[in-house]
Amino acid sequence: MTLTSAFTEVPYSAPEPLVKVLNKCAKDQNPNKIDVTIGVYMTEDGDSSYVFPSVKQAKQELLVKDPGHCYTKMSGVPEFIRGSQNLIFGEYAKDGRVASIQTISGTGSLHIAFQFLRSIGYNRYYLGNPSWVNYYPMIESIGGEIKEYQYYDNLTHEVDFESLEKAIREAEPQSAFLIQLCGHNPTGVDYSKDQWRQISKLVKNREILLVIDSAYLGFASGSIYEDSWAIRYLYEQNHEFLVCQSYSKNMGLYSERSGVIHVVLQDTRLRDNVESRLVAIFRNECSFAPAYGARIGAKLLNDDYLNKIWGKDVYSVYERVTNIKRQIFNKLTDLETPGNWEFVTKAKGLFWFSGLDKNQVNRMMNEYSIYMSENGRVNIAGINSSNIDYFCYAINKVVSQS
Secondary structure (H helix, E strand, O other), X not given: XXXXXXXXXXXXXXXXXXXXXXXXXXXXXXXXXXXXXXXXXXOOOOOOOOOOHHHHHHHXXXXXXXOOOOOOEOOEOHHHHHHHXXXXXXXXXXHOOEEXXXXXXXXXXXXXXXXXXXXXXXXXXXXXXXXXXXXXXXXXXXXXXXXXXXXXXOOOOEEOHHHHHHHHHHOOOOEEEEEEOOOOOOOOOOXXXXXXXXXXXXXXXXXXXXXXXXXXXXXXXXXXXXXOHHHHHHHHOOOOEEEEEEOOOOOOOHHHOXXXXXXXXXXXXXXXXXXXXXXXXXXXXXXXXXXXXXXXXXXXXXXXXXXXXXXXXXXXXXXXXXXHHHHHHHHHHHOOOOXXXXXXXXXXXXXXXXXXXXXXXXXXXXXXXXXOOOOOEEXXXXXXXXXXXXXXXXXXXXXXXX
8 A cells, every 4th residue: 555645755854963972972881971062061960950059049939929820921021031131231221222022042032033134134144163053054944144254263272353354344235243242152262352342343334233142141251241241342332233142051941941132223213113023023933932931030130139149150150160171271281182282271161172173073982982062062061070080081092192
């Protein structure tokens, strides 16, 4: 009997390389295996289900005074949106120049940004290479055009700022530059304040919009305020730009999918129109945003006591990963591993771009059961006192034998 199906021509969508690595890691029975793949925070004990103390307390308060599960507003939980504005814009949030709605975390925020920009004629995106791999299919899925410039200098282990300058100067009108705010994924190398000032000058009075992805706020310096400096600076320079904000990492609300999109305007009279357009796009795709994570976030953002605890929680992440980077450098130096490894101490946030090539990465996985992204990106939080010696030993071996 021959069966016919409407779905016969549906092609198989192969998983991205990182998913293959994760699957391989899950099947590995080696008790010494190390997982430094996906960008989630893990404790010294290797616990990826860690809940920040501030979040625990907020959850307890919500349990005592249960708000129920009814829909909130179509634009999201108002206290969460207002707190998110205050967090990164400070006193400027009162000016009425920022249109904001709640989104499905950072990825959802980016998607709404891409849809919104397409509706106003911006469909060309400049991405620094290397970048977060998911940007590419997200932009392509809405018919966007992608142009690349070199983000990272493999020799100096710093930003290739000349490449960005050239890209901005040559960019066609109605182009968007998608730039990560801090804790760059995958390189861990961020723009300096001077470089942000140069970016501001280069895009001034051009039909270029910056889309700023804020996924790791607080993890680069340990300070939310310091890490969000560039946003307030661009605001002060009267730029129009977008900010895509996620609380997956800095509140540990990974599966709660809590985020916000902000559109910064020059003319306050346009705010209602822009916000209504954002709501309409979100309504067409999601209807109402999830409330539980946003309510937790609202408490951390607006309650002075919980906000201070949250600040300490964020700093503790920064402090731990910074200490691990310093230890890695010291151990590789003691092992006399070929090369200068000082750049590990300069990496910002969770990630370190190790410089290992594809062959070396494969050896790390196949010979030592150490799993990482194929481009050599390491999630520093996956390293702790129980595995750091083995991790550095493996790096030393694959590098020395190359």
